[in-house]
Amino acid sequence: MNSDFLETLKKSGVICRSAEQESTGCKSFVFILPAYLKKAATIVDGEGYFLEDITCCQVSEGMELIYHFDHYHSPGRVSLRTLIDADKAEISSIASIYPGAEWHERECTDFFGITFRGNPNPVPLLLSPRNPGPVLKKEEEKLKGMEDMLPESLTVKSPDHNSGIEAVLAGWADQIRKDGGEK
Amino acid sequence: MSLIGNDILAGKGDFYSRNFQPTPREDTLILNMGPQHPSTHGVLRVMLEIDGEYIIRAEPVIGYVHRMQEKMGERLDYNQYLPNMARVDYLHPLAWNWAFVGAAEKLMGMQVPERAEYIRIITCELNRISSHLLWWGTYLLDLGAFTPILYAFADREKLADILQRITGSRLTFSLYQIGGCKADMDDRFIRETKEFIEYMRSRFPMYKDLVTDNLILRKRVEGIGGITREECRKYGASGPVVRASGIDYDVRRAEPYSVYDRFEFDCPVYEDGDALARYLVRMQEMEQSLKIIEQALKQLPDGEIMAPKVPKKPKPPAGEVYHAVEGGRGKVGVCLISDGSPVPYRVKLRSPSYSNLSLFPSIAGGTLLADAISILGSLDLIVPEIDR
Numbered sequence: 289m290n291s292d293f294l295e296t297l298k299k300s301g302v303i304c305r306s307a308e309q310e311s312t313g314c315k316s317f318v319f320i321l322p323a324y325l326k327k328a329a330t331i332v333d334g335e336g337y338f339l340e341d342i343t344c345c346q347v348s349e350g351m352e353l354i355y356h357f358d359h360y361h362s363p364g365r366v367s368l369r370t371l372i373d374a375d376k377a378e379i380s381s382i383a384s385i386y387p388g389a390e391w392h393e394r395e396c397t398d399f400f401g402i403t404f405r406g407n408p409n410p411v412p413l414l415l416s417p418r419n420p421g422p423v424l425k426k427e428e429e430k431l432k433g434m435e436d437m438l439p440e441s442l443t444v445k446s447p448d449h450n451s452g453i454e455a456v457l458a459g460w461a462d463q464i465r466k467d468g469g470e471k
Numbered sequence: 472m473s474l475i476g477n478d479i480l481a482g483k484g485d486f487y488s489r490n491f492q493p494t495p496r497e498d499t500l501i502l503n504m505g506p507q508h509p510s511t512h513g514v515l516r517v518m519l520e521i522d523g524e525y526i527i528r529a530e531p532v533i534g535y536v537h538r539m540q541e542k543m544g545e546r547l548d549y550n551q552y553l554p555n556m557a558r559v560d561y562l563h564p565l566a567w568n569w570a571f572v573g574a575a576e577k578l579m580g581m582q583v584p585e586r587a588e589y590i591r592i593i594t595c596e597l598n599r600i601s602s603h604l605l606w607w608g609t610y611l612l613d614l615g616a617f618t619p620i621l622y623a624f625a626d627r628e629k630l631a632d633i634l635q636r637i638t639g640s641r642l643t644f645s646l647y648q649i650g651g652c653k654a655d656m657d658d659r660f661i662r663e664t665k666e667f668i669e670y671m672r673s674r675f676p677m678y679k680d681l682v683t684d685n686l687i688l689r690k691r692v693e694g695i696g697g698i699t700r701e702e703c704r705k706y707g708a709s710g711p712v713v714r715a716s717g718i719d720y721d722v723r724r725a726e727p728y729s730v731y732d733r734f735e736f737d738c739p740v741y742e743d744g745d746a747l748a749r750y751l752v753r754m755q756e757m758e759q760s761l762k763i764i765e766q767a768l769k770q771l772p773d774g775e776i777m778a779p780k781v782p783k784k785p786k787p788p789a790g791e792v793y794h795a796v797e798g799g800r801g802k803v804g805v806c807l808i809s810d811g812s813p814v815p816y817r818v819k820l821r822s823p824s825y826s827n828l829s830l831f832p833s834i835a836g837g838t839l840l841a842d843a844i845s846i847l848g849s850l851d852l853i854v855p856e857i858d859r
Contacts, residue, residue, distance in 0.1 A: 309726075311577060313793030313806075339707040341826075343819040345808055356793065356806070356821070360704065360718045363725035365793060388706035391829045399541070409490075414534040414858060417486040423542055424817075432789075432810045439790050 293435055294349065294371075297321065302328075302461035306454060307367075312439040314356075315364035316454050322370045322379050324464070329382040331460060332357050332366060335453050340365070342392035344400045346426050347434040350374045351400060355382075359453075366453055371434065372402070374425075381406040399424040487532045491518045499527060504843070506535050512609065513854035517831070517847070519840070526843055529835035531828055537858040544818030549575050549649060549785045552818075557643035559820060560856040563602040564644045565595045566798035567805075567820075572647045573728060574794035574805040578787040579649070586774045587651035588730045593664065593767050594637060594646055595796075596760040600671070601630040602799035603753045610750070610848040611682060614691045619682055626674060633663050650781035661768060668761050675758060683754065692746040696834055696846035699744060706830035709823050710801025711756065712850060715741045715748035722797035734766045746849035753851070786813045800824050800851050822856045 297303050303319040320328050340356035355368040372379050381404040383390040393404040394413035401422035404410065412419060483489060484501075492501055505516035514535035520527045540559055544552055556571045557564035569591060576583060583591075608623030631641040637654050638644040646652055682688055703713045713720050721738040723731045739755035741748035789811040795804040801823030808817040827850050835843055 311580065312791065313574075313577065313795070336704070338704040339826075340802070340804065341707070341806075341819065341821045343806065343817075345817045354806070354819075356804075360713065360720040360725075363720075367793075386705055386707075387833065388826060388829050391825065409530075411487070411490050412534075414537045416534070423539060424545075432816060437789050437791055437808050437810055437816060439792070 297371075300461065301464040302457070304454065304458045304461050307439055309364060313365060314367040314439075316457070317367045317369065317438070318457050319369050319371075322372050325368075325370055326380050326382060326385065328368055328457070328460075329355070329385045331456060332368065332453065333385050335359075335456060336361070337366060337453070339386040339388050339392070342389060342396060344396050344402060344424075345434075345437075346374065346400065346424070346431065347371075347437070348431040349434050351377050351402060352434050353379065353396070353402070362452060364453070366457075377402040379404060381408075383407055398422070401425065487516075487518065487530075491520075491530050494520055494527075496522075496527075498522070502840075506532075509613070512852060515828075515847075515852065515854050515857070517843070519835075519843070521840060524839050524841070526835050526838055526840060529832045529843070531831060533828075533854070533857050535858065536855050538855070540820060540859045541818050544815055544820075546814065548813045549787070549815070550783075552815075553648070554643070554645050557640075557645045558855065559822070559859055560798065560800070560803075560824075560853050561643055562605055562853055563598055563799035564642075565591075565598040565646060566796050566803050568645055568647045569595060570794055570796045570798075570803045570805040571807075572649050573796060574792050574807040575649045575785060575787060577792040577794055578790055578807055578809055579785060581650055581778055581781070583651055583729075583778060584775045585730070585772045586655075587776045587778075589767050589771050590637075590652045590656055590776060591647055592729055592731065592734075593656070593764050594634065594644075596764050596767075597630055597634060597664065597667075598644065599760050599799050600757050601627050601634075603757050604630075606753060606799070606851045607678075607682075610851075611688070613844050613848045614688065616682070616685075616688070619678075622674070622678070622681075626671065629663075629667055629670065633660060633667060636660050636663070648777070648781075649785050651775070651777035655776050656771075661771075664764065665768065668765055671757070671761055675754075678754070683750070689747070691842075691845050692750055692849065694743075695746045695842050696838070696849055697744045698830065698834055702830055702833055706833070707826040708801070708830055709826065710798070711749050711752040712801065712827050714738060715752045716744035717742040722795050722802050726795055728794070728796060731763075733770065734763050736763050746845050749849045749851075784813050786811070795821070798823060800853065800856070801827060820859050822859060824850070824852050824854075824856045825859075828852055828857055 305317040307314050309315045337357040337359050340358050343354050345352045351372045353370050357366045393407050396402050398415040499520050499522050502519045506514040516532040518530045556567040559567045604623040608620030611619040635641050638646045698716050719740045736759045739752045787809045791808045793806045804821030806819035810816040
């Protein structure tokens with residue numbers, strides 16, 4: 289399932305999954321290729337979501353970046369995820385869309401050594417400038433697969449049954465699929 | 472001596488000063504407020520570029536009490552990690568305690584007995600009042616009023632006595648366990664809580680006359696530190712900060728957990744977005760917490776306080792959950808990723824003070840230095856929670 293999932297993601301660019309908020313805490317999981325991150329953040333921003341946090345989890349496939357968004361008026365957490373190479377951990381910053389992302393990104397740099405291109409102030413935040421390095425990076429033998437740790441209840445719904453952000457993101461995913469996927 | 476030490480001696484400032492200093496203007500001054508400033512409550516440092524009394528730009532420097540709580544989460548098993556939560560936010564530890572056990576319970580698909588839910592709500596709300604009281608006392612201390620903190624501590628003393636009976640501690644409470652609560656409420660706890668509700672209600676009118684309606688306070692908070700809705704959204708603010716900016720958002724309502732839906736209570740919302748609005752939101756929240764506690768005591772069911780067959784060393788199945796609760800400062804979130812072993816694979820702690828402080832630079836520009844003190848105080852910052 290593991291390689292299948294990543295293959296599908298590579299082909300389509302975006303995979304949207306609905307989840308049960310009660311058991312997972314998130315309403316939708318959106319997996320994207322790193323190249324689509326800024327576009328996805330712009331869409332989420334356009335729908336009026338606020339940035340809850342940005343975090344990372346090192347898995348055997350690389351660094352899984354997790355962006356949590358929620359809405360003040362129609363609550364339902366969106367978990368936006370992308371996977372980057374652990375050795376060449378680089379991705380665009382979304383601080384130009386959500387200025388609050390600056391601190392969260394700097395925290396990820398401190399803990400995981402990820403470079404956020406375009407972060408306006410990329411200096412250590414929580415750790416000292418003389419810090420011993422990315423402290424939350426795991427040893428190779430301790431790494432687990434990304435998909436093994438995802439909630440079991442993730443389901444695919446047809447875009448017609450979705451509403452709000454899910455419909456918008458699903459529509460966007462369809463568009464990318466039509467345009468030929470991989471960038 | 473290290474290179475950094477030499478630079479400081481040579482008057483070049485430390486790493487953060489050097490990073491902050493470059494400025495196009497020559498007539499401005501760089502000022503470090505903190506990390507040892509009384510109004511930064513603990514060890515928060517804010518670098519300011521000032522033109523006379525006015526702030527041009529500001530940048531908080533944090534991490535002085537960083538303890539790598541997330542790393543500890545990957546080393547300790549679920550029960551061993553519980554006391555850590557009380558040390559993340561020492562003023563509202565039960566909210567963090569709840570966020571973590573709530574996440575673990577979600578992961579394990581565990582139902583908490585009804586009585587335990589009521590105990591959690593009663594103690595968490597009592598704790599919210601004690602947190603707001605300390606904020607109230609220290610905020611006024613920052614603004615130059617010494618007396619209120621003595622009143623606040625007199626009230627907090629009663630709360631500490633009540634909570635000590637059930638939690639065993641007076642500050643870093645840790646009462647909730649995966650599957651329920653460690654201890655039950657006894658008759659004395661219930662009696663003293665009821666007495667406290669009456670007592671606290673008799674104090675509010677005095678606080679209003681003495682402080683809230685005081686002209687000197689009004690001059691320090693009215694129209695100061697306005698935060699717009701858009702700023703709240705872009706920086707991910709939550710809690711009293713957003714409710715003072717006209718956003719009706721409270722996790723107890725938006726993401727209902729426990730049995731909060733059984734109680735009638737208001738979430739005070741103000742439109743102004745200034746320090747006064749944040750002050751008023753917190754003052755009214757204390758009254759609403761009393762209302763919740765009163766209803767919970769009336770409805771209190773009998774029964775067990777722990778779910779049956781909770782393993783001593785929990786081993787949740789592989790998976791991922793996010794659980795959020797409404798803390799004294801806003802949305803407290805815990806994201807748990809488990810690989811099926813007795814130790815979490817990844818623990819992410821989402822702290823409300825962190826996001827609330829991150830919007831400070833965007834509102835500090837153009838304000839008076841003295842007002843920055845008022846703004847920082849009105850955000851109700853807890854530094855260990857920011858640094859984690």
